[in-house]
Structure formats: C-alpha cells, structure tokens
Amino acid sequence: MTQRIAIIGASGYTGAELIRLIATHPSFEIKALAANSKAGQTMAQVFPHLRHLDLPALVTWEEIDFDGIDLCFCALPHKTSQEVISKLPGHLKIVDLSADFRLRDPADYGKWYGNPHAAEEMQKEAVYGLTEFYRDDIRGARLVAGTGCNAATGQFALRPLISAGVIGLDDIILDLKCGVSGAGRSLKENLLHAELSEGTNAYAVGGTHRHLGEFDQEFSKLAGRDVRVQFTPHLLPMNRGILATAYVSGEADAVHDALTRAYADEPFLEVLPMGETPSTHHVRGSNFCHIGVTGDRIPGRAIVVAALDNLTKGSSGQAVQNANLMLGVDETAGLMLAPCFP
Template sequence: MTHKIAILGASGYTGAELLRLIATHPSFEVAALAANSKAGMEMADVFPHLRHLDLPTLVTWEEIDWNGIDLCFCALPHKTSQEVIRELPRHLKIVDLSADFRLRDPEAYALWYGNPHAAVEMQGEAVYGLTEFYREKIRAARLVAGTGCNAATGQFALRPLIERGVIGLGDIILDLKCGVSGAGRSLKENLLHAELSEGTNAYGVGGTHRHLGEFDQEFTELAGREVRVQFTPHLLPMNRGILATAYVSGEAEAIHAAFAEAYADEPFLEVLPFGQTPSTHHVRGSNFCHIGVVGDRIAGRAIVVAALDNLTKGSSGQAVQNANLMLGEDETAGLMLAPCFP
C-alpha cells in the first residue's frame, strides 16, 4: 500500500534528511512539500544533492490540498509548529519534529521555551516519540512529538539503567558533544566557518539547555521520584553526529548486562562488547545508535558512551520510524541503510 506524505519545513536540514530516507522507502510517496520562505522553488535548487528525485515544487503550507494525504511530517521551528498543526485537518496523522509537543505540562513548555503553549487543547493527544520506549502508544497515535536529538541520545544511554535500578540517581553526569547541523540551517554568526572551525565550546551550561525539560520529564516518570541529571552539551566543528558520555555510579558489568537485556531485540540499538566505545563515524547517516560501557578505575563507577547521527536517529530517522508504526508498516522500512564511512 502506498501512503501519501507531506513535509512542512522541507527546506531545512531535517526536511532534506526526511527526503533522503523516503527516497528508498517502499511505500511512502511524497505528495506535497512546503517551505514558506522558498515557495515556488524546486528542491533541486534548494538541495542539489536531491536533484535526482522527482519531487513536488515547494509551496506554502496553506496551499496544500490535504485530500488523500495520509501523514504530515512537520519540520518547522518551535512555536510555529503549534500554530500550524492546530490548523491541520483532523484526518491527518502528524509527526512533529519540533519541540512543541514534547513536554506534557504546558507550563514546563512555557518555562523552557519562553512562550505560552499555543495548542494546549492538542497536548493531551501527543505521544512522546522515543520509539523504542513508546512503541505501542505511537502505533495508535494521531500526533507524535519527536524528541530532541540530545535528549534521545541521553535517554538511550540512561533509561534502561534507571528502569532497572542499576545506577545511583543522585549523581548522574551527562557530557555531550554535538555537530553543528543540530542548530538548524538558519544563518547564525557563531556558526560561521571562521567562528566555529578549529575550536569547541560548551553551551547551555549550568542547567539552562532546553532538552533538560525532556530529561526531567522522562527520568522522573521512569524512576517514580524526582531525577535531575547534570548535563552540559558542547558544539564541535563537525557537520553531524552526537557523542554522549554518561558518568554513573554502579557496577559496570551489571550496567552492560542491563543494556544487553533491554536492547536485545531492538533493530537500531547496538550494544558493543564490554569495554568498547563507539564513534560518531560509525553511525553517520544511519538510524543506528551504538552504546558502549567501560568500568572506571574508581570502584563502583562506570562510563557509558552513546553515539548517533543527530539528523537521522536523533530526528528524521526517528520520525520515519514512528511514521512506519503509525501507518502499519514495518518499523524498519526505509531505515536499514548502512552508516557512511569514512
């Protein structure tokens, strides 16, 4: 069965990544592409690497005829997504890649994103889009809220450990390195080549990064008590990829065993042999996440390292994975492409 797909925000990096993945999907057909700032342009002119694909001309989202379209990927900025999604027809299934429906509490959204929730009436139907942990709810959902890419990486590195009680909850430190594409495609002075290359910097220091809202929500619910991780992201001069290093208290072998058990049947989560750690090179352009565990020289401490591609498993690949479930397709459809190395 062919499913007709629309993408809003198709001129951004996540929009382009969606198209790259859908190009090899056996049952998705792109019926409409919207990018209000580039309406009237061809995708070949916006993203020349996609010129081999036969794609619709970009239009404004208001111009789309929704009749016959089964699912919409919304790759718009936060705040804009809420305003647009509330106007979309009710028959439409929606996967939102923005932050607008990730936080279940509208007050938490206002706190972390600095503006009031513009579609509170829809928040209750949104399902958090971390596929491996919300699979059954996603199957039945009309609206799925994609996770933050940093939030996804940190949760893959910590959720099984919190759930199984193999680590202490009061001293979790999460250090994260991410590529520049995670900041989006819009022009920013600090992302100019001369400003970014040959260096690295921490940002969102001291508990100000917005993805902490997701960690607080998900870890606290999982543990049944308040959990607050210490989290610092760093921006590296690489195009794509995230490497998360978690420092935890617990027995390293038991931690590794918890991952092996939790992820044994997960097609996209690879647990490395004990003592090995992953690289962003090993997951580039793929929907895989690699996880390694090493014991620390300090007894009772361990180090967990997780790597994924922020544009794929951290965003657009996750979105396609969720769309597959929502439309009754094989969860891995269009997503088994091997990482690109070197």
C-alpha cells in the same frame, strides 16, 4: 499500499533528511512539500544533492490539499509548529519534529521555551516519540512528538539503567558533544566557518539547555521520583553526530547487562562488547545508535558512551520510524541503510 506523505518545513536540514530517507522507502510517496520562505522553488534549487529525485515543487503549507495526504511530517521551528499543526485537518496523522509537543505539561513548555503553549488541547493527545519506549502508544497515535536529538541520545544511554535500578539517581553526569547541524540551517554568526572551525565550546552551561525538560520529564517518570541530571552540551566543528558520555555510580558489568537485555531485540540499538566505545563515524547518516560501557578506575563507577546521527536517529530517522508504526508498515522500512564511512 502506497502511503501519501507531506512534509512541512522541507527546506531545513531535517526536511532534507526526511526526503533522503523516504526516497528509498518501499511504501511512502511524497505528494507535497512546503517551505513558505522558499515557495515556488524546486528542491533541486534548495538542495542540489536531491536533484535526481522526482519531487513536487515547494509551496506554502496553506496550498497543500490534505484530503489526499495520509501523514504529514512537520519540520518547523518551535512555536511556529504549534501554530501550524493546530490548523491542520483532524483526519491527518502528524509527526512533529519540533519541541512543541514534547513536554506533557504546558507549563513546562512555557518554562523551557519562553512562550505560552498555543495548542494545549492538542498536547493532550500527543505521544512522546522515543520509539523504542513508546512503541505501543505510537501505533495508535494521531500526533507524535519527536524527541530532541540530545535528549534521545542521553535517554538511550540511561533509561534502561534507571528502570533496572543499577545506578544511583542523584549523581548522574551527562557530557555531550554535538555537530553543528543540530542548530538548524538558519544563519547564525557563531556557526560561521571562521567562528566555529578549529575549536569547540560548551554552551547552555549550568542547566539551561532546553532538552533538560525532556530529561526531567522522562527520567522522573521512570524512577517514580524526582531525577535531575547534570548535563553540559558542547558544539564541535563537525556537520553531523552526537557523542554522549554518561558518568554513573554502579557496577560496570551490571550496567552493561542491563543495556544488553533492554536492547537485545531492537533493530537500531547496538550495545558494543564490554570495554568498547563508539564513534560518531560509525553511525553517520544511519538510524543506528551505538552504546558502549566501560568501568572506571574508581570502584563502583561506570562510563556509558552513546553515539548517533542527530539528523537521522536523533530526528528524521526517528520520525520515519514512528510514521511506519502509525501507518502499519514494517517499523524498519526505509531505515536499514548502512552508515556512511569514512
């Protein structure tokens, strides 16, 4: 059975990634593409690498006839996404890739994103879209809120360890490196080639990064107590990828065992042999996340390293994975493509 798909925000990086993945999906068909700022253009004009595909022209989202759509991906910036989604018809299944429905408490959204929540009633029905941990809820959801890409990477590394009780909860340090596409496609001075290349920098230092709201929410819920991780992201001059290094107190063998058991049956989460660590090269363009564990020279300390592609497993691939569940098709459909290397 063909599932009819619309994408709002198709002119951004995550929109293009959705189209790339859906192009080989066995049961999804793109019926409408919206990008208000580029309405009237073709996808070939906006993204020439997609010119081989037979795609509808870009329109404004208000022009889409949603009566003929089964599921809509919304790949808009935060705040804008709430405003648009609140106006979509009630029968429509929605996967939101923005931050607008990730935080269950509207007050937390206001704290981290600086403006009041504009769709509090819809927030009550939103399901957090970390697929491997909310699979059953996602299957029956109408609105799924995709996670932040940094938040997903850190959670894949740490959630099973918190659940298994094999690490201390008061001294978790998460050091994360991310590619420039995580900042979106809008023009920004600090992302110009001359500003970014041949260097790297930490940002949102000291606990100001917005994805901390997700870490606080999810880790505290898991532990049944307040958990606050120390988190610093770094921007690297690479297009795609996230590498997260977590420093934890706990025995390395127990940490590796907990991750191996948690992900034994997960198609997209690969735990490497003990002592091996992953590279962003090994997951580029794929829906896979690779996780490695090593011991530290300090007894009772372990290091967990997780790598994923921020545009795929960290965003659009996760969105398709959730849509598969929502529409009752094979969860891995359209997502088993191998990473692109080198």
